[in-house]
Amino acid sequence: MLQHCFNMQSYSVKLVVNKDRVNKKTGLCSLYLKVIINRKPIPIPMGLKWPLSFISMEKGCILPREKKDPDFRDYEMIIISELSKINEIFKIYRLQDKLLTPELFKKELKSFSRRKNFIAFMSQRITERYNLKQIGVQTKKNHQSTLNKLSEFKEYIAFHEIDKRFLEKFAGWLKTEYENEDATVWTRIKDVNTYLEIAEGEGIGVNSDYKxxxxxxxxxxxxxxxxxxxxxxxxxxxSRRLVPTHHQVLRAFLFSCFTSLRISDIRLAQWGWVTINKEMQFVPYKTRSTKKEVIIPLSRVAESLIEKKTGFFFSLPTDQEMNRSLKDLAVLADIKKDLTFHVARHTFGSHYYRETKDIISLQKIMGHYKLDTTMIYVHINEQDKRDGIKKLDEAFMRHMPVRRLVG
Incomplete structure (x- = not known):
C-alpha cells in the first residue's frame, strides 16, 4: 500500500478485490484500486478480472498464472500505470500544499486524460485491438516489444511529452543501448506513431510536434x-525423403511462390474462395478491416500444390515448427538464404514483373493499397540489370590478359 501524510492529511492507494463476488466457475474476480483520503475510501474499478488465487493481497499485486503468462505483463503495466496516475495527483497536491478532498480527487482523476500516461494507453490498446481481431498474434508481439523498449526508456510518459525531440532521443537510445539497425528503429518509431494517431482519433490531446x-x-x-x-x-x-511436416511446409511455401499469399492467408485458404474461373477471391487477413477483396488466378502449378480437395487447402503446423522446417529445407536444398513466407511472396512479385512488366496487375494481385509499394519489384529488376553487368565485367576481368583491349 502506498501512503502519504502531510499537514494532517493522509492518502493511500492499494489494489483490492471483492472476495464475495468471485466467479465460482472461473475463479475470476474484479480488480479495484482502493483510495483512502483522510480515512474516506474511494473504490476505483479497473475494468480487469484476474483469478483470486493469483492475487497477493499482502503485497497488493497480481501474480503470473503460469510461466511466461501471455497476459500478466499487460495487466501489470495497466495496474502500475493507474497507480502512477493516482500518485501523480497525490504529488501535485502535496507539492502545492493544497488540500485534497475526495470530491477534488474524483474530479482530478476524471480529467487526468489531459496528461494520461501513453505507456498505459498503448498497453491497453494493444490488448483491445488483439481481442477485437484488428491485429494478429505476430503484430501484437511486435507492438508489445516496442512498448517494452519504450517503457524501459522511460517508465511514465505523458502524451504532451512525446514530440520531435522525444522521438529523436528514443531513436538514439535504441541505437546506442541495443545497437538497433535503422530498419528496427524505423519500425519502433512507426509503432509509437500508430498509437499516437489512435489516441488523437479518440480525442486525447497529443503533442502534434511528434509528426x-x-x-x-x-x-x-x-x-x-x-x-x-x-x-x-x-x-x-x-524426392519422397522429407518427413511429413517438412513436406507440408514446403507445399505451402511453393504455393505462396506461385500465388503471393501471405502465411496468414495460406492458413485460411479454402475451396470456398475459388470461383468457376479458377480464381481465388477473398479479403486478405492483413487488410480485413478495409473489406477489400483481391482476385488471384490459380495457375496450374499452384492448383497442383493444393493438399486437400475440399475445405481448407492445407493442414499446417505451428508458426515455430514452420520456421524450423524452413531452415531445414534451405539446408536440404542448398539455398544460402533465410527462407520465410515473405521470401515466397517476394519471389512471386519479382518473377511476375520480370515476365509480364505489368505493374498494375501485380499491384491488384498482391493487394497493395499504394502503387509505390509494388514499385519495389521494378527496382529489383533494375538491380538485376546492374548485377548482371557487374558479373559480366567480373567474368571479363578473369580472362585478362586474353581479352585485354589493345589500341
Missing amino acids: KYQISSPKGRIIYLEDEEIDRLFVLFN
Whole structure:
C-alpha cells in the first residue's frame, strides 16, 4: 500500500478485490484500486478480472498464472500505470500544499486524460485491438516489444511529452543501448506513431510536434528465389525423403511462390474462395478491416500444390515448427538464404514483373493499397540489370590478359 501524510492529511492507494463476488466457475474476480483520503475510501474499478488465487493481497499485486503468462505483463503495466496516475495527483497536491478532498480527487482523476500516461494507453490498446481481431498474434508481439523498449526508456510518459525531440532521443537510445539497425528503429518509431494517431482519433490531446520527426523507411534489399533455387525445392518436394511436416511446409511455401499469399492467408485458404474461373477471391487477413477483396488466378502449378480437395487447402503446423522446417529445407536444398513466407511472396512479385512488366496487375494481385509499394519489384529488376553487368565485367576481368583491349 502506498501512503502519504502531510499537514494532517493522509492518502493511500492499494489494489483490492471483492472476495464475495468471485466467479465460482472461473475463479475470476474484479480488480479495484482502493483510495483512502483522510480515512474516506474511494473504490476505483479497473475494468480487469484476474483469478483470486493469483492475487497477493499482502503485497497488493497480481501474480503470473503460469510461466511466461501471455497476459500478466499487460495487466501489470495497466495496474502500475493507474497507480502512477493516482500518485501523480497525490504529488501535485502535496507539492502545492493544497488540500485534497475526495470530491477534488474524483474530479482530478476524471480529467487526468489531459496528461494520461501513453505507456498505459498503448498497453491497453494493444490488448483491445488483439481481442477485437484488428491485429494478429505476430503484430501484437511486435507492438508489445516496442512498448517494452519504450517503457524501459522511460517508465511514465505523458502524451504532451512525446514530440520531435522525444522521438529523436528514443531513436538514439535504441541505437546506442541495443545497437538497433535503422530498419528496427524505423519500425519502433512507426509503432509509437500508430498509437499516437489512435489516441488523437479518440480525442486525447497529443503533442502534434511528434509528426515533425521524419525517419525514412529503410530500403533494404528484398530477398527472393531465382529459378534454379525454385527448381531445387521442387526436386526436394518430389524426392519422397522429407518427413511429413517438412513436406507440408514446403507445399505451402511453393504455393505462396506461385500465388503471393501471405502465411496468414495460406492458413485460411479454402475451396470456398475459388470461383468457376479458377480464381481465388477473398479479403486478405492483413487488410480485413478495409473489406477489400483481391482476385488471384490459380495457375496450374499452384492448383497442383493444393493438399486437400475440399475445405481448407492445407493442414499446417505451428508458426515455430514452420520456421524450423524452413531452415531445414534451405539446408536440404542448398539455398544460402533465410527462407520465410515473405521470401515466397517476394519471389512471386519479382518473377511476375520480370515476365509480364505489368505493374498494375501485380499491384491488384498482391493487394497493395499504394502503387509505390509494388514499385519495389521494378527496382529489383533494375538491380538485376546492374548485377548482371557487374558479373559480366567480373567474368571479363578473369580472362585478362586474353581479352585485354589493345589500341
